[in-house]
Every structure is written in C-alpha cells, then in structure tokens.
Amino acid sequence: MKSYRLQLMVCAGTGCVSNHSFEIKDALEKEIAKHKLQTEAEVVTTGCNGFCGAGPLVVVQPDGIFYQMLKVSDIPLLVEEHLLKGRPVKKLMYVPPKEEAPIPKMSNIPFFSDQTLVALRNRGMIDPENINDYIARGGYKALAKVLMSMTPDEVLQEIKKSGLRGRGGGGFPTGIKWETCKRIQSDTKYVICNADEGDPGAFMDRSIIEGDPHSVIEGMMIGAYAIQNICEGYIYVRMEYPLAIKRFNIAIEQAKEYGLLGEKIFDTDFNFDIKVRRGAGAFVCGESTALMTSIEGNPGEPRAKYIHTVEKGLWDKPTCLNNVETWTNVPPIILKGAEWFSSIGTGDVTHDAWGGSKGTKVFSLAGKVNNTGLVEVPMGITLRDIIFNIGGGIRDGKKFKAVQTGGPSGGFIPENLINLPVDYEELTKVGSMMGSGGMVVMDEDNCMVDMAKYFLKFTQEESCGKCIPCREGTKRMLDILENITSGKGKEEDLNLLEELSNVIVESSLCALGGSAPNPVLTTLKYFREEYEAHVKDKKCPARVCKQLLTYTIDEKQCVEVGHGCGVCKKNCPDNAIIGEIKKAHHIDQNKCGKCGVCYDVCRFNAIRVE
Amino acid sequence: MPKLKIEDLEKISDEFKRTMTVREGGGKVKVTVHMGTCGIAAGAREIMNTFVQQIEEKNVKDVILTTSGCAGLCSREPMATVEVLGQAPVKYVDLNSEKAKKIFEEHVLKGVLVKDYALSIGSERIQ
Ligand SMILES: Cc1cc2nc3c(=O)[nH]c(=O)nc-3n(C[C@H](O)[C@H](O)[C@H](O)COP(=O)(O)O)c2cc1C
Ligand code: SF4
Ligand code: SF4
Ligand code: SF4
Numbered sequence: 001m002k003s004y005r006l007q008l009m010v011c012a013g014t015g016c017v018s019n020h021s022f023e024i025k026d027a028l029e030k031e032i033a034k035h036k037l038q039t040e041a042e043v044v045t046t047g048c049n050g051f052c053g054a055g056p057l058v059v060v061q062p063d064g065i066f067y068q069m070l071k072v073s074d075i076p077l078l079v080e081e082h083l084l085k086g087r088p089v090k091k092l093m094y095v096p097p098k099e100e101a102p103i104p105k106m107s108n109i110p111f112f113s114d115q116t117l118v119a120l121r122n123r124g125m126i127d128p129e130n131i132n133d134y135i136a137r138g139g140y141k142a143l144a145k146v147l148m149s150m151t152p153d154e155v156l157q158e159i160k161k162s163g164l165r166g167r168g169g170g171g172f173p174t175g176i177k178w179e180t181c182k183r184i185q186s187d188t189k190y191v192i193c194n195a196d197e198g199d200p201g202a203f204m205d206r207s208i209i210e211g212d213p214h215s216v217i218e219g220m221m222i223g224a225y226a227i228q229n230i231c232e233g234y235i236y237v238r239m240e241y242p243l244a245i246k247r248f249n250i251a252i253e254q255a256k257e258y259g260l261l262g263e264k265i266f267d268t269d270f271n272f273d274i275k276v277r278r279g280a281g282a283f284v285c286g287e288s289t290a291l292m293t294s295i296e297g298n299p300g301e302p303r304a305k306y307i308h309t310v311e312k313g314l315w316d317k318p319t320c321l322n323n324v325e326t327w328t329n330v331p332p333i334i335l336k337g338a339e340w341f342s343s344i345g346t347g348d349v350t351h352d353a354w355g356g357s358k359g360t361k362v363f364s365l366a367g368k369v370n371n372t373g374l375v376e377v378p379m380g381i382t383l384r385d386i387i388f389n390i391g392g393g394i395r396d397g398k399k400f401k402a403v404q405t406g407g408p409s410g411g412f413i414p415e416n417l418i419n420l421p422v423d424y425e426e427l428t429k430v431g432s433m434m435g436s437g438g439m440v441v442m443d444e445d446n447c448m449v450d451m452a453k454y455f456l457k458f459t460q461e462e463s464c465g466k467c468i469p470c471r472e473g474t475k476r477m478l479d480i481l482e483n484i485t486s487g488k489g490k491e492e493d494l495n496l497l498e499e500l501s502n503v504i505v506e507s508s509l510c511a512l513g514g515s516a517p518n519p520v521l522t523t524l525k526y527f528r529e530e531y532e533a534h535v536k537d538k539k540c541p542a543r544v545c546k547q548l549l550t551y552t553i554d555e556k557q558c559v560e561v562g563h564g565c566g567v568c569k570k571n572c573p574d575n576a577i578i579g580e581i582k583k584a585h586h587i588d589q590n591k592c593g594k595c596g597v598c599y600d601v602c603r604f605n606a607i608r609v610e
Numbered sequence: 611m612p613k614l615k616i617e618d619l620e621k622i623s624d625e626f627k628r629t630m631t632v633r634e635g636g637g638k639v640k641v642t643v644h645m646g647t648c649g650i651a652a653g654a655r656e657i658m659n660t661f662v663q664q665i666e667e668k669n670v671k672d673v674i675l676t677t678s679g680c681a682g683l684c685s686r687e688p689m690a691t692v693e694v695l696g697q698a699p700v701k702y703v704d705l706n707s708e709k710a711k712k713i714f715e716e717h718v719l720k721g722v723l724v725k726d727y728a729l730s731i732g733s734e735r736i737q
Contacts, residue, residue, distance in 0.1 A: 003628045003666055005658075005675040040662060042629075062635040062674040086645030086677025125633050135619055136626030144616050259613030266616055 013048025031079035047211015050374030142331035161338035163349030163358030168323025173353035196286035219327030283462035345379035357423035406435025409515035411522030447544035470513030555584035562604030698732030
C-alpha cells in the first residue's frame, strides 16, 4: 500500500469546518499537485483538536508542526516553504499570549502538553470516516479481547475495579450500574449512549463522536457483552449535531460491513446492533427517563425514579444508559487494565466505588481565558492548572474572579479556592459539581448576580413544567434577580432567594430542578457582598448592571481638555446633557436613561461611570 | 467486504502502521534530508525520492522521513542525517542516489554506520 512521508492533518471538527477548513484542504491538495508532491504528502481530515479558538488548524506530521488561523491565501507559501523546501513557516505558527517567539511543535504548546488523553486518545490522529484508521490505532482490539479471552463477569469486574464513573452528570459508578442491570432477569435488555449534550457551549461529546465514533461503538459493545441479553443499542444524539449523526451512521455502516456489528461477531455467539436516534431538542431530554420516553416516541418528560431505569427503562425493559465519554473510556480500560486506569486520579475505589475519581475528564473551557477549547485532564488536577497553564490565564491581563463548573446548573467557585483539586467530591463539597464538564471562567468585569441570573434563566426556560416548584419557583427567583439587577432589590430578597432555592432543590422530580439553584446559592455564599452592594447601595461593583450605574461629567476635564465639545449632548438619546460649546457640560440624572452613549462618544475621557 | 476475523485486525494495523508511524512522529529511525535552495539545486529531491522508494520497496514501517532547511554546508550538499532512536545523529554528505541507497540498507535498516560517506557523528567530525 502507498505510503506518504508527510501527513497533513486538517482539523475538520465543527469549529474548524465553520472556519472553512475544507477550503484549506482543497487549497493544500491543489498546491501539492502543483509542486508534484502528491506522492509524498497526503492530506487527511480529522476530528476536533480542541484548540478551537486557533482554527483552522493543520498539523504536519511526522514533525508535529502546528499551523493555526490559516487562510487559503497562506497555503501556497506553506506548501512551497515547508513541504518542498523543508522550512516550516514561522509566521503561521502559534505564539503564546504576551510572547514573541512562535512554538513550532504541537507537543510543546502548553495547551496540548499539559493534557492527558484517554477519551480523546485518537484526537487529530485518525480520519473518523475510515474504520481502518481506528483499527490501526488499536481499535476493536478490546472487543476481540473480551470475546476471545474474558467472561462477561470478568469484564464487569474489570470495569468495577477501574473506578470509572459516569461522565454525563451524576458520576454514578459505571460498574455498579452495569452489574445492577445484569442482575435483573429479562431476556431483552438495552444499552443506550447519551449524546444529547444540552449544556450551552459544551461540546465534549460532539467532539468525541465527530472525531472518533468507533470508540463509542466499541465501548457499547463491550458493555453489552458484559451485561448480557442485550438485544440492541441506541445512540441518542442531540438534534443540532448533524455532523455527529452523519459520522455515527458512517461508522455503523463500516462496522457492519466488517461484521463487527450484526450476528456472530468474530464467529462467536455474540450479536449486537446499534441504531441512531435524533434528539427531540429539549435540554431535559438528556435526563435518563425523559430520554427513554423520547426514544419510545413520546414527549420527553422525566418520571419519578423510584423504579430505576436499569430495572424498567426503554419499553419497560432493563436498560443501561451511559454518556458518550463514559463509553469511550471502556476499550482502553480493557486493553490496559483497571489498575492502569485507577492509577490516574484521586481517592481509593478498592472497597467503595464512590471512594474516588479515577481516570481523566474532558472539559470544555470557555469564557475569559486565553485558550478556549476542549481539554482532557487527569482527575485531581487543580483548577489553577487548567485555567492558568492549559488555558493560558485570563484574557487581556484581567483579574480572575470565579469559575463555574458543571454546566448551567453548576456552582460558582471563587478565587480563594483556585487550588481545589478537580474531582467529583471536591467540586460537590464547594457547592458545584463535575456535571458533564462545562467550565466557564469569569473575570473582574463579570457581575456575579448578573451571571447567576443568566444561568438560571437558561434552566428556567428548559424546565419541562411538570413540578410546580421547578416551574414556578425558578420563575419567582428570576423575578427577584431581575429586581436586584435593576435597582429594585430589597435586603430581604437575599434570604428569600435562599429559601426558594431550598424548596426547589428538595421537591423537584429530576436533577434539572434539583440543581438549577446552584449558581444562585453559590454566588450568595461566596459573593454575598456583591449582592448587598446591589440591594443596599444600589451599585454594581463590576459595572455590568446598567440600571445601577451613574454617569457624570468631570467638568474640569470637559472644559480644559475637551473644550466643551458638545458631542455627548448631540448623541444623548434622552436629551439629558446640558451645556454650551466651550463650557462645562453636565448630566441631568433625572433624565439620564443610562445608555452609556456619552461614555462611548466622549473623546476626552470626561465621562465618569460608577 | 468480507467479515473480519480476529487476525484481520492485526493485518489492517500492520498495513497502516507506516502511516501511523508518520502521524505519531514515532519510528525507530528518522532520516532528515536537507532541502535548502542549495540542497534542492544540488539534487536533494533525488535523494528524497530514493529514500521514499526504498521505504516502499522494502516495506519498512518504522522509519520516518523528514526535511530541514539549509544546513550551512552548501558545498557538501546533498546531505542527509540519520538518527537511530537513542543514538547520536549521523550526517552524510555529497550524496547521490547510489550512496543514499547504501546508507538506507546499511545504516537505516541494519544500524551499521557507512563511514565512507559520513561527515560527523553528533558533534564529532569524521572526515
Ligand atoms: C436535565 C438533565 C439533563 C441531562 N443531560 C444530559 C446530557 O446531555 N448528556 C448526558 O450524558 N447526561 C445528561 N444527564 C444525565 C443523565 O440523566 C444520566 O445520568 C447520564 O446520561 C448517565 O450516564 P453516565 O452514568 O455515563 O454519566 C442529564 C440529566 C438531567 C437531569
Ligand atoms: S424538576 Fe423541572 S425539569 Fe425536572 S421534571 Fe420537574 S419540572 Fe420537569
Ligand atoms: S463629549 Fe466629553 S468633552 Fe465633549 S462636551 Fe461631552 S463631556 Fe465634554
Ligand atoms: S448615559 Fe445615555 S442617557 Fe445618560 S447622559 Fe449619557 S447618553 Fe444621555
């Protein structure tokens, strides 16, 4: 078979594709042909590399030279200089913030070098639409191993021993879930992969599916073998993920052609098949019972879980539901062993499955950090390492204020807890959670009340409405927050928010209501003085809540420097500015609508905001 | 496509191993051909092509082939460096296709230095 001395790995994750990475690919192929290098260089499209802010990306292997923010017009230079003449092009490389020298190699860029890849082990290495690439990286070897040399019970014990816990939100020990499902008597059972990923801004699961769909399929097959009597698997994919759905379908087709799905897999008695289902589009459909109802063809609404889905799930049959990232972790555990897996992370799981956090977790790092994107880190790494090393610190030299983990209903963690190790227990202890891996970084310019309101608004709108506290309580909380941020808050409101939160947490049917108040509760706990400034002094210290700001004119500056230029007066939509040309201007506070236009238009720095 | 047997997994891995070695930047031996303007003028492309052919012909899977710019010794071009994992790199000079072939067979495949064509080992000069 043909071999190329150069492999050009073009990122074709959703982020890079929307930044025209396919045009980059075409341009590369055209230039390569022009220089008659087509026998030496192959262009390969891969899944997401995670460094989405720097896209479109191309990595030139074997030297691992990392090119970023490419434009089609850069390609002739890249091909001629690097591929033809052997001189990597400095000006297309990554330069860390506040530094001048570029870092040529991907493996030396802190964003990549500080990560530990297990779930994302094939990141940037394979063409996700080619099953041979997956096999060449050791794919389906774990399946072969369990079918040839392990009993279902041995597989189950291995997963239990590894300490793997659910990556979709609850952190439930995976081995125990499988074992419970296995123990229930039934000749029809199901496994499901939860790829609904409803958290706004999160894309861990999407990236795994788009980049390495077979790893999920192989994980599900091993789970089905361990649990036994599984007749079928379902993958429930979020509606807004067309590329993920396409890649899954291609992967399933290819696996079927190879006989890896279907009957008598590897000539054993093991049969398995997978179907892809498109999500119904609501956040709550990611919840286990709602998801199963939705697959059955009914509106996705959670039900009370006094009967567990492992007993009565899809079509009332025992069902084992796991998240995308959870399934992906299964093949490496089988190949490398439970001990290898449990050597990564915190705590001890030998006697208590809840006793530790093992392996790695993928986070989607967003907000005010320099390097946003997808990162996989060992459990137990500190928040500081993620935000300041991998994330490259806070943008524009601002001051770090808080980080929210766990998606829209996760809690806020303040600066004095920045050395907190990231694991299930520690995050829960401080009022937040692992969730599915959202991580939003906030700086001094973010108002904590405003941010809490923003997240609560999301969960409030996504409440399915079945329980009154979740439906009405969150609405009431939102009204209160609205009042506080617009200067109509009262001191009693803070206690009222806490009381409402507690009622909602205690009386909600599903975890949406159960966790929705977290952002409010944690900001009240760690940033109470900021709430107090809003309700007592009617001030927003971060200067975000417009209604609480006061605009004034520094009259000295206005006359002496600006010569009373009058620009602000002309632009004020409320006619609130009084003054004559060459004289000091001032603002009539009774008329001022706090739009901020004067602040923006004054070229002499004479407008003050407080 | 017929149904895969367990052995086929190995076969496919093996078939793709060379490609994966390149992607992973791994491999037991790294051969660098110096491709500055002077190198290209002196025939570095021919040397590169020889190595590419050798790799294919001999079905070698753990050798990676890369390029670098001018090595500052334009009079001795074409040049190539052979680096066996864990050993000091060896620089070869005044190459032609024949010499490149010999270097590949002896040094790259068998690990035996071709003294006659070598300029230096690590920072030590031979010629
Ligand atoms: C409102 C709500 C939304 C959820 N959304 C998701 C989701 O998008 N993806 C996911 O894997 N789990 C989601 N979960 C968690 C699932 O209910 C379930 O715990 C998880 O899929 C189990 O898999 P795991 O044990 O592998 O984590 C959600 C839960 C709730 C309450
Ligand atoms: S807690 Fe909220 S989202 Fe969950 S079932 Fe009740 S109303 Fe629906
Ligand atoms: S724009 Fe500035 S300088 Fe001009 S009148 Fe207004 S405050 Fe004074
Ligand atoms: S903030 Fe807006 S309304 Fe108020 S004085 Fe300035 S321009 Fe006029």
